[in-house]
Amino acid sequence: MEALVAMVIGVLTAGGVYLVLRARTFPVVLGLTLLSYAVNLFLFAMGRLVIGAPPVVAETAHAYTDPLPQALVLTAIVIGFGMTAFVIMLALKAYAELGDDHVDGERRP
Amino acid sequence: MNHIVIAPLLAPLSAGVLLLLLRHLDLRLRRVLSVAALLAQLGLAFALTAHVADGAILTYALGDWPAPYGIVLVADRLAAWMLLTTLLLALFALLAALRGLDAAGRHFHVLFHLQLFGLAGAFLTGDLFNLFVFFEVLLIASYGLMLHGGGAARVQAGLRYVVVNLAGSSLFLIAVGTLYGVTGTLNMADLARALAHTPAEHLGLARAAGLLLLAVFALKCAAAPLHLWLPATYAQASAPVAALFAIMTKVGVYSILRADSLVFGPASGPLSGLLDPWLLPLALLTLALGTLGALASRRLRLAVAHLVVASAGTLLAAIGLASPQALAAGLYYLPHTSLAAAAAFLLAEAVAVRRGALADALDPGPAMPAQRWLGALFFLTALALAGLPPLAGFIAKFMLLRAAVGHPASVWVLGVLLAAGLMGVILLARSGSLLFYRSSTHTVVEAKGAAALGAELSPIAGLLLLIVALTAAAPQLTTFTLATAAQLAEPAGYIEAVLSAGDG
Structure with missing residues (x-):
């Protein structure tokens, strides 16, 4: 399972970095979204991968999963969500004002 | 537990929320409220500084959860010094914005106070993830402020600024996650202690996380080669916002200093001094590229923005020299350079509005109305920016x-610092003579009354007076910064204060 999660994070990050380096705003926004997915998965995995164990104290539990990364991921998701919404609005505004979705704002032939 | 530690956070947050709720109030009343809130924050910052000036390290456990399980706020000399600098600068930026920028779009005062909330939080938090959260708070407020007033060029520069910072935030989270994975803690004091016991097989991971953290903070403080986002952003933001942003890169410098002195400081065993070999080369490269960029600029605001990059380089050099004397010089230089850059941004705007289509381009043009006043202020601002005597910048650079x-790399440090200083002088002298001396004699029609001129130039004069006060109080202030540097050199006291807070 560790190898699978690691590969998923790697592929998401690689795709995100590639898209962020594109010249138009829509792929850049998609790339930022992919990057934030990768980061969230990564943060989550930093509490170690545990299946079927509770994060809070329970009488019947034999093992626990680390609750802190889950709280961190929740915070990161909320922040990432807000930032993505903002950057989409900003990209739309830039497109409306500049008449082009190129990140340099220059019309290309 | 002393509530003075959280007061500088609650004040701007409640001011921001209050101003949002009262958004339909008359603009004049909102202005009064905003300035009053800022003055109150300034009072709290002075009170906090008085509490920590004797070397006490105050901690505040949020929700009374003891460290390292809960999030703690920590106030030491460095945090109080940064907070005070920020608020003094913000006061004059706000006064400059009252001339009409705050009416150019919605929620200026709300964003301004939330920006101060994020800045204060970044300085006072003792938790690495909490630092990330406050970075995001100050960044999202800065996005709003940066775009305030609109315009195609501003939106275009703003989009790049936002994308660069979002990518930086992702890297920050990866670094934080890796450090948590290795040590199981995010409290900065506890991190330092836990890193000392890193198992050998995890040392590489911890090193990678530490250097990633350095990369993120270098992006925030616009250290070369990650500085290219700054000049375009700062030159496009409205002048009062650019003046406030002069402190934003110092948050990155502060974070590097905190990481270098505490997390990877003397207490962290095999990882102590992890960042040290990188800081000095980064600093000198930043200083050189910032100065060269300023020399190549064809507009005054762009040149000032490049000088902000160069000043971050000087500050990083002060950290990189790794001696208490150098650090004290840097800490004394920090408020000076921030205030001088803010004054220069405001002045560039005052020049630009009087030159018609030429704006702040560094080309000879028609003489400006009120040329004498502007020229006199430009002369003083240039003295401060270039670090010439008799102002505080000279004292700080001399100390540095x-x-x-005697440092092994002293030839490089002295060479680059002095050469950059000389080029700064040449640049500012050339700009001044192009803008003021080589202007043609037939004057432009006076567009504004004398009263408007007074209101326009008084924030600049206020900033310069503050620099004069910094200079006059040099003995007391350098004593304070030396004490701050000594406190940072001994992080054991900080760690002890944070981790024992829960027992008391």
Whole structure:
């Protein structure tokens, strides 16, 4: 399972970095979204991968999963969500004002 | 537990929320409220500084959860010093914005106070993830402020600024996650202690996380080669916002200093001094590229923005020299350079509005109305920016140069610092003569009354007076920064204060 999660994070990050380096705003926004997915998965995995164990104290539990990364991921998701919404609005505004979705704002032939 | 530690956070947050709720109030009343809130924050910052000036380290456990399980706020000399600098600068930026920028779009005062909330939080938090959260708070407020007033060029520069910072935030989270994975803690004091016991097989991971953290903070403080986002952003933001942003890169410098002195400081065993070999080369490269960029600029605001990059380089050099004297010089230089850059941004705007289509381009043009006043202020601002005597910048740079003598890399440090200083002088002298001396004699029609001129130039004069006060109080302030540097050199006290807070 560790190898699978690691590969998923790697592929998401690689795709995100590639898209962020594109010249138009829509792929850049998609790339930022992919990057934030990768980061969230990564943060989550930093509490170690545990299946079927509770994060809070329970009488019947034999093992626990680390609750802190889950709280961190929740915070990161909320922040990432807000930032993505903002950057989409900003990209739309830039497109409306500049008449082009190129990140340099220059019309290309 | 002393509530004075959280007060500088609650004040701007409640001011921001209150101003949002009262958004339909008359603009004049909102202005009064905003300035009053800022003055109150300034009072709290002074009170906090008085509490920590004797070397006490105050901690505040949020929700009374003891460290390292809960999030703690920590106030030491460095945090109070940064907070005070920020608020003094913000006061004059706000006064400059009252001239009409705050009416150019919605929620200026709300964003301004939330920006101060994020800045205060970044300085006061003792938790690495909490630092990330406050970075995001100050960044999202800065996005709003940066775009305030609109315009195609501003939106275009703003989009790049936002994308760069979002990518930086992702890297920050990866670094934080890796450090948590290795140590199981995010409290900065506890991190330092836990890193000392890193198992050998995890040392590489911890190193990678530490250097990633350095990369993120270098992006925030616009250290070369990650500085290219700054000049375009700062030159496009409205002048009062650019003046406030002069402190934003110092948050990155502060974070590097905190990481270098505490997390990877003397207490962290095999990882102590992890960042040290990188800081000095980064600093000198930043200083050189910032100065060269300023020399190549064809507009005054762009040149000032490049000088902000160069000043971050000087500050990083002060950290990189790794001696208390150098650090004290840097800490004394920090408010000076922030205030001078803010004054220069405001002045560039005052020049630009009087030159018609030429704006702040560094080309000879028609003489400006009120040329004498502008020229006099430009002269003083240039003295401050270039670090010439008799102002505080000269004292700070002299202290820094003296601390650099005897360092193994002293030739490089002295050479780059002095060369950059000389080029700064040449640049500012050339700009001044192009803008003021080589202007043609037939004057432009006076567009504004004398009263408007007074309101326009008084924030600049206020900033310069503050620099004069910094200079006059040099003995007391350098004593304070030396004490701050000594406190940072001994992080054991900080760690002890944070981790024992829960027992008391």
